[in-house]
Amino acid sequence: MNTTPQNTPFKQTEIGPIPQDWEVKKLGEVGEFASGTTPRREMNERYFQNGSIFWVKTMDLNDAEIYDTSEKVTEIALKETSSLKVFPKDTVLVAMYGGYNQIGRTGILKISACVNQALTAIQVNKQVLNPLFLINILNYKVNYWKDVATSSRKDPNITSKDVKTFPIPLPPLPEQTAIATALSDADALIGSLEKLIHKKRLLKQATMQHLLTPKEDWEVKKLGEIGECIIGLTYSPNDVKESGRLVLRSSNVQEGVLKYDNNVYVDVKIPEKLIVRKDDILICVRNGSRDLIGKCALIDDNAVGETFGAFMSVFRSLFNRYVFILFQSSIIKKQIDEHLGATINQITNKSLNSFEIPFPPLEEQTRIATILSDMDAELSGLEGKLEKYRQLKQGMMQQLLTGKIRLVG
Incomplete structure (x- = not known):
C-alpha cells in the first residue's frame, strides 16, 4: 500500500479530477436494474405469515451489508405475485422514495432476498465493478440525490433512471x-x-x-415535596439577538446531555429564578412530538448562568443527581405517559409536582x-x-x- 498523491497525474472529468488511469461510467453501463413489489397485505396469512424468504423494505437498509430483514414472505407469495423475484447475494439496493432522509439509502445483500417497490436492485458486472466499492461510492455521494430528486409524489423521490445515470469513478x-x-x-x-x-x-x-x-427503609415522595418545578422564559422574536443570554430549548437536549449546536440568544432581563444552576434538571414539557416530552439533561458547567425557554421546565432540588436517574427510568416515564394531554403534547408543573418516586x-x-x-x-x-x-x-x-x-x- 502506497500513498502517492503528489506523483499521480489527474484528469478533469464531469465528477471532478480523478487519476489518469481511472474511468467515469454511468451506473447503468455496469449493472442490471430491477425493482420489486409488495405482496397484497390482505393476503397476510398466505403471503407473510410464517414466511421463509427474506424481503427487504426501506427500513431494512443500513448503508452496509444486509443479513436479515424485518419481514419475510412465503413461497406462495413468490409464485402468485408476478413482479416479486429473488435477488442474489451482492445485489446493491438503493431507496428511491421516502423523503430526503430516505432517498439514496443503500444496502448490499449478503443473503438472497426479494425487495419492495421503493427500492432499485442493481446486479453489477463484477468483471468491471466491485459491489462493495459501489456501495461505498453511493454512501459517499448520498447528498447527490437531493439535487436530482423530484416531488411528483408527496415526498421527494428519485427514479431508476436517476440511479442508472449516476456517474461513478472506476x-x-x-x-x-x-x-x-x-x-x-x-x-x-x-x-x-x-x-x-x-x-x-x-x-x-x-x-x-x-x-x-x-x-424497607425507603419512602415514597412526590417531586413537589422535595423540590420545585419552574416553567421557562417567554420571549418575543424581537428579543432574539446574535449574542446575549443562551435560551436552552429542546434541541439542546440530546441523549440525556446538553449540546450546543443549535443555539438561540436573547437580550432581555431574566428573572433570577429563570437563571439555571448547576445540576438543575432541564425537562422538555411541550413539543410537537409526544415522544420528546420528558427528555431531559442535567445543567452542566457550560450552561450555568443561562436561561431556558417556555416549552421547557427546570426541576430544582438538593437531590437532583438521584432524581435525574429517575427521569431516565420507567418510573417517571410511565407517569409522564399517564399525564400527557389528549390533544396537546404537554405535561404541566402540577403534573410534575405530583409524580411519585422511590426515595432512599x-x-x-x-x-x-x-x-x-x-x-x-x-x-x-x-x-x-x-x-x-x-x-x-x-x-x-x-x-x-x-x-x-x-x-x-
Whole structure:
C-alpha cells in the first residue's frame, strides 16, 4: 500500500479530477436494474405469515451489508405475485422514495432476498465493478440525490433512471477491491464498537432497575415535596439577538446531555429564578412530538448562568443527581405517559409536582448516583471514540474514493 498523491497525474472529468488511469461510467453501463413489489397485505396469512424468504423494505437498509430483514414472505407469495423475484447475494439496493432522509439509502445483500417497490436492485458486472466499492461510492455521494430528486409524489423521490445515470469513478478492479477492503475494515471496527455500546446501555438499564427497586427503609415522595418545578422564559422574536443570554430549548437536549449546536440568544432581563444552576434538571414539557416530552439533561458547567425557554421546565432540588436517574427510568416515564394531554403534547408543573418516586436515604441516593454516573462516563467515552472512528472513516472515503490516496499492491 502506497500513498502517492503528489506523483499521480489527474484528469478533469464531469465528477471532478480523478487519476489518469481511472474511468467515469454511468451506473447503468455496469449493472442490471430491477425493482420489486409488495405482496397484497390482505393476503397476510398466505403471503407473510410464517414466511421463509427474506424481503427487504426501506427500513431494512443500513448503508452496509444486509443479513436479515424485518419481514419475510412465503413461497406462495413468490409464485402468485408476478413482479416479486429473488435477488442474489451482492445485489446493491438503493431507496428511491421516502423523503430526503430516505432517498439514496443503500444496502448490499449478503443473503438472497426479494425487495419492495421503493427500492432499485442493481446486479453489477463484477468483471468491471466491485459491489462493495459501489456501495461505498453511493454512501459517499448520498447528498447527490437531493439535487436530482423530484416531488411528483408527496415526498421527494428519485427514479431508476436517476440511479442508472449516476456517474461513478472506476479505478482498476484490484484497486477497487483494496479500497473496499480498507473501508470494510473500518466498518467492522465501527460495528464492533456500536455493539459494545449497545451492550453497555442494556447493562446500565438492568443495573438501574436493580438499584431503584425499593428497600424497607425507603419512602415514597412526590417531586413537589422535595423540590420545585419552574416553567421557562417567554420571549418575543424581537428579543432574539446574535449574542446575549443562551435560551436552552429542546434541541439542546440530546441523549440525556446538553449540546450546543443549535443555539438561540436573547437580550432581555431574566428573572433570577429563570437563571439555571448547576445540576438543575432541564425537562422538555411541550413539543410537537409526544415522544420528546420528558427528555431531559442535567445543567452542566457550560450552561450555568443561562436561561431556558417556555416549552421547557427546570426541576430544582438538593437531590437532583438521584432524581435525574429517575427521569431516565420507567418510573417517571410511565407517569409522564399517564399525564400527557389528549390533544396537546404537554405535561404541566402540577403534573410534575405530583409524580411519585422511590426515595432512599441520602447515603443510598449518593451510592446509586455514583454507580450510574460511572457507567455514564464509560458510555460517554465509548461514544466519543465511536464518533472519532466515524470521522476517520469519512476521511478515508474522501481520500480513497477520489484517488487522492492510492492503494497500490
